[in-house]
Amino acid sequence: MRAAVSRWWAPVYGALLVLALTWPFLVPGEAFALRDMMVFDQMALTRASLGWGDLAARNVPQDALLGILPWPVAFLRVFMVAAAGCAAWAGHRFGCTPFGQAAAMTVAVWNPFVVERLLQGQWSLAAAAWLLPLVALGLVPASGLAHWLASLTPTGALAAACFSRGWRGVAVSVCTCLPWVVAGVFAGTPGTSSAASAAAFAPRAEAYAGTLGSLLGLGGIWNGQVVPASRELGFALFGVALCALLALAWRSVPRRFLLLAALGFAVALASWAGLTAPLIQHLPGGGLLRDGQKWLVLAIPAFVVAAGALEPRRALAAATFALLQVPDAPVALAALTPTTIEVPAVDHRGRDVLFESRPALVPIDGHPVVDPAPKAMNVVESGALTVDGVAVDPPSLRWSAAQAALDNQARLRELGVGVVVRADGSVAETGEPARPLPPAGIALFALWCMVPLLLCVRNHTGAHRTPSPAHF
Template identity: 80%
Template sequence: MRAAAERWWAPAYGALLVLGLTWPFLVPGEAFALRDMVVFDSMSLTRASLGWGDLAARNVPQDALLGILPKPVVFLRMFMVAAAACGAWAGYRLGRSPFGRAAAMTVAVWNPFVVERLLQGQWSLAAAAWLLPLVALGAHPMSGLAHWLASLTPTGALAAAAFARGRRGLVVTALSCAPWVVAGVFASAPGTSSAAAAAAFAPRAEKWVGTLGSLLGLGGIWNGQAVPASRSTGCALFGIALFALLALAWRAVPRRWLLLAAAGFAVALASWAGLTAPLVQHVPGAGLLRDGQKWLILAVPAFVAAAGALDRGRALAATAFALLQVPDAPVAVAALTPTSVEIPTVDHRGRDVFFESRPALMRIDGHPVADPAPKAMNVVESGALMVDGVAVDPPSQRWAVAQAALAESADPARLRELGIGVVVHADGSVTFTGAPAQPMPAVGVALFGLWCVVPLVLCAGNHTRVKTATFQQLSRY
């Protein structure tokens, strides 16, 4: 009787959790645009999407994949719901009792980390957090696929690599990280940032719990505007209570998961203390550390496993605390509902486009949104970033030189030397410099192609293991 009851309550409860956070992705609409998230159906494969543009390869290979799909918006809808469902299912698998399974499912799906990252528009990072418990399970055939999908963003790729196992895990790690690692080494952008950026992106304190308390509940994102309203009313206190309960079950968590959780907290705390600033400023690729709070993603599998090991009373309390620390999550994620974006009409024909005065951030439906133009065409991007009125990232070198050339004489020859084929002026007029379209980087295309074939590698590996197991069984006779 109990098994029969569990067969219906677990899927029903998991569906409620998943729909509670992903319902905006099921609402009809033509585009998704909120802060860092800009997804629409006319996206294109560009050099920047492969990591070989003017800026660091932060959106590789996610933008490249969206650029080749015929319906990126449909993919995003399906992917986000599926990723959340994977988190719920992995939580169920990690639970040791019906109440432990409910607690683990709740902690895996419904936590401040994914809600805040969704509101920041970092959809692939939120999805990676949902997928990571499934990656950590390792032995399941879907773990490799979850590893691959988590690698849509560099942070997700590294987090999944940390939990990967065996030779298959090494192969998937190498293929999934290669597009942005190689681009970061050989492309023009070094992947560093500034000390001011490290300070601006440090974890943030929340009401009544401070910065440390925020981190203990997997909250504390740097941007206070990407946080549900309940976090400013003291609901973060439930995160501390949840952490205290989960700490009681630490012996049930695999040691490797505990060490990785400790590493994630160490990076976040180091960012809070300002210790990552020298690395972010001087070490190529260390720009990945400037947003230290995002490395709490490494603690998600340990939290889920601990929740799954709790006894009945503690598991019920953990479930309640997990829900109460972000009780208004379904209301907060309403900001993700589809909207429309306007793409500038430019006869670029594959040539690089320079917009003289187009802002990198614009307002759509009252929300700040990254400029969609670089996702539809090859654009000379500035990359300059202001946080609370402080310049934390300077503009890219090519953009600065082009802007100076326009200010001096608007000489087409100088712009042509920079590889710029089309200039869109502040008054809307257009200048064609005669520069041809630049070819796609062969290395970038090849590495992205290898990333795309990872599922085939996984299928081949699973087929080989099945054949080996069958041969071993037959050999007994």
């Protein structure tokens, strides 16, 4: 009986953790739309989804993949549940005792970072956080595949690259970063941000824990509207207690993991102190640093390994503290349940569409959600963003020029605009034909798609490795 319990408790516990946080993705519905999340089955491959649009390549290659899949919504459902399952499995592998396994699984799956990022709609970043422990585990080829999937977002690509090893790990890192790096360099959208955005996206304090305490528990996202109610009632303090407990096992954590965790905290703290503003404003690609709290993702593998190395009583306490950090997570995540969206019906035939007065964020179910139009067609995008009344991102140059030339068809054609949708709903055509997708963008996206082939070659030519935490 004891052997049977020992064999089955981990899958059951892991499944409960995964289902508790991913249940909204199992609810029937036609689209997922919440703040930064916009996934529906009519998504298209556009220049913007390849990173060659009017805005920085922040959603590359995520939107390109969704644009070629026949059922993006079904993919999202499977992907999110599988990513959480990978976190639970990797946590189990890092555990040294049954209670250590439970603690590591809990820390890997159930933490404020993934909950708050899911509520912000940054599903690919939350998935990357779940996949990172498997990347760090170093299994062949599972860790490489996790690295590839984590690279759906640039932040996930960089984070996974930090934990990859060997020359093939470098090759995977290069292949997964090239689509957005090249687009940022050559597409004229380098990804810099205004100085005002440094303050707007800085980490914030959660009740009773302060900003530092919130960060220690992997919380502290800039948007207070996405923080679960429990975090504002003082439950963030359990994150401080958890961090203190995990610190007792720091000698069992690989030095590289500790250094990367320190780097993640350093970026978050620098953002809090306002030290990243010059980089954000002037360094191409510096926009990756403006949301400094998201780099706490680099600390997750160290936290998981430390939790797995704790002696049983401390491990049990760690699992309890991890759950109590966000005890209402399953309830808060109900905001992720599918909804209904309305995509503008425009006969664009591949041409660039200019909407005269369409906001970048539209209200859906009481939440601001990114406009679905740019994900279904080539749109002249504004990209203007205001946070708490502060303009942090100005509109794109092409959008501003096109808005100023609404009645000048010759100028609109120069700007590549083929269709204009007026504020009154009327549609005007300029005669400008559809522009082809950028060959470089297609080639780089194809390279990204071929990464699993590289991993298969590695699997057949190299020996299978199943390292234990002691071998890092």
